[in-house]
Amino acid sequence: MIYNLTKEELENYFLERNDKKFRAEQIFKWLYQKKVKTYEEMTDIKKETLKELEEELPIYRVELVSVERDKDVNKYLFRLKDGEHIEAVLMRHDYGNSICVSSQIGCNMGCKFCESGRRKKVRNLTSGEIVTQVLQVEEDINERITHVVIMGIGEPFDNYDEVIKFCRIINDPKGLAIGSRHITISTCGIIPKIREFSDLNLQINLAISLHAPNDELRSEIMPINKAYPLKDLIKEIKKYVEKTNRRVTFEYILLKNVNDKEQHAKELAKLLKGINCYVNLIPYNETENIQYERSNMFQIMKFYDILKKENVNVTIRKEFGSKISAACGQLRSKKEEK
Ligand code: SAH
Numbered sequence: 001m002i003y004n005l006t007k008e009e010l011e012n013y014f015l016e017r018n019d020k021k022f023r024a025e026q027i028f029k030w031l032y033q034k035k036v037k038t039y040e041e042m043t044d045i046k047k048e049t050l051k052e053l054e055e056e057l058p059i060y061r062v063e064l065v066s067v068e069r070d071k072d073v074n075k076y077l078f079r080l081k082d083g084e085h086i087e088a089v090l091m092r093h094d095y096g097n098s099i100c101v102s103s104q105i106g107c108n109m110g111c112k113f114c115e116s117g118r119r120k121k122v123r124n125l126t127s128g129e130i131v132t133q134v135l136q137v138e139e140d141i142n143e144r145i146t147h148v149v150i151m152g153i154g155e156p157f158d159n160y161d162e163v164i165k166f167c168r169i170i171n172d173p174k175g176l177a178i179g180s181r182h183i184t185i186s187t188c189g190i191i192p193k194i195r196e197f198s199d200l201n202l203q204i205n206l207a208i209s210l211h212a213p214n215d216e217l218r219s220e221i222m223p224i225n226k227a228y229p230l231k232d233l234i235k236e237i238k239k240y241v242e243k244t245n246r247r248v249t250f251e252y253i254l255l256k257n258v259n260d261k262e263q264h265a266k267e268l269a270k271l272l273k274g275i276n277c278y279v280n281l282i283p284y285n286e287t288e289n290i291q292y293e294r295s296n297m298f299q300i301m302k303f304y305d306i307l308k309k310e311n312v313n314v315t316i317r318k319e320f321g322s323k324i325s326a327a328c329g330q331l332r333s334k335k336e337e338k
Contacts, residue, residue: 002031002057003128003135006168007175013057019049027053028174035135037061061132062086067140076137080105080129084122086153088133093318096146096182101133103163104154109188110223111209113255115287116153125154127165134170148178151186151207157193164197167204180204186251191228191236198240207249207280208237212259213267221258234271241276248275253282254295254303265303269310278313 005013010024023045030042037059039050062078065085072092079085086102105122107114130150138145148170150156156163167183170176180203187194188209197206212218218225225233237248250272254260272279281304284294295303300316307314 001060001126001128002027002053003059003061003131003169004126004165005057005128006165007172008168017052023049025174028172031059032135032172032175032177035139060128061136062129064136064140074137074141076133076140078133078136080125086125086129086133088137088152090137090141090145093147097141097143098147098149099134099137099145100149100151101130101166102152102154103130103150103156103159103166107154108158109155111188111211112221113211113253113284113290113292115289118289121154121158124159124162127162127169130162130166131169131176134176145176146178147182147184149184149186149207151184155188155190156185157187157190157197160193160196164200167202171204184249188222188224189228189233190224191232194236194240198243201244203246205249206240206246207251208233209253210250210268210279211253211255213264213271217259217264221255230271234275237277238275246276248277250277250279251282252279253284254300255284256293256295256299258292260295260299260303262302262306265306266310269307269312272312273310278315279307280315280317281307282317283319 007024007028010027011021014023015021026044027042030036036042039054039059042050060081062080065077065079067077068075074090076088076090077085078087084105086105088102089100091098091100102125104124106119107117108121109117111117134145134148150163163185167185170178171180171183184205184207185197186207186209194206209222210218212221215225215230218230240246241248252259252268268279281300283300284292286292286294304314304316
């Protein structure tokens with residue numbers, strides 16, 4: 001389908017057919033700027049070409065099933081061609097509209113606190129299935145999306161190629177023209193892919209789901225840590241920062257009596273010492289199926305203060321979706337368990 005192709009791939013498609021390279025740009029404009037949904041509307045391209053395109057690269061978007069709306073957050077449920085469901089969340093910030101997209105159906109990372117991971121990976125999403133989540137949400141709100149975070153269902157670096165293609169498509173000036181610095185990939189820490197990503201030297205933001213300051217605890221709540229332990233992960237991140245000159249974000253969910261004690265905050269500060277980074281503390285979104293609880297605000301503030309005192313750049317994530325089951329994977333679970 002057409003939304004799977006970067007502009008460069010589409011240029012090659014036309015060149016292989018002895019057509020003009022600039023067709024790709026024409027089509028990108030129709031799809032991403034005028035946002036048409038049929039080839040017929042592309043009036044500056046020959047009928048024959050359009051017919052071929054229709055057969056070889058159909059225009060297909062993920063299908064919008066339902067929207068839950070709250071003051072500054074919308075939660076979207078989409079159905080895919082094979083009947084599977086995925087979700088995306090729109091958050092309205094003072095700086096713009098930000099969307100959180102899914103990258104896989106299910107997830108194999110097995111993080112103990114995460115709703116999405118309760119279902120094993122069924123398959124990767126294609127770049128076009130990720131791109132059209134953005135298009136559908138833009139159409140729903142009739143406003144431009146300015147920021148994208150890849151933090152929905154799935155592990156983006158377990159679907160590396162499609163996720164990078166997705167980034168290239170939305171970043172293209174003739175595509176959705178979303179600036180690299182407005183795109184964030186969040187990973188649980190798949191080291192070889194972090195290395196590959198840093199070699200691309202893009203300006204895209206990298207966020208690491210850390211959630212624990214030592215191997216023992218991290219392996220307990222995030223099994224991926226057994227394959228890629230903290231020491232190696234931190235070493236890789238240091239290389240990334242050195243190479244790209246970009247600041248990384250560490251996400252840290254606060255789980256009551258698990259990783260939220262004073263000693264954890266001190267250990268975390270020590271672990272991150274000297275790294276150009278900032279820490280985003282995330283109040284845990286409780287879900288019915290998982291026993292972890294959210295730390296209380298007092299504990300969260302105490303954790304925050306310790307990091308501050310140790311000169312760590314730290315923020316507490318603004319809360320959006322707790323009322324409308326916006327914890328990663330909750331909406332899909334509700335739908336499929338019905
Ligand atoms: N797999 C990627 C991206 C998807 S998860 C990653 O691990 O980063 C996006 C973020 O949401 C991760 O930091 C994840 O740990 C966090 N998360 C998962 N379940 C959550 C919950 N119930 N409440 C708050 N954050 C959660």
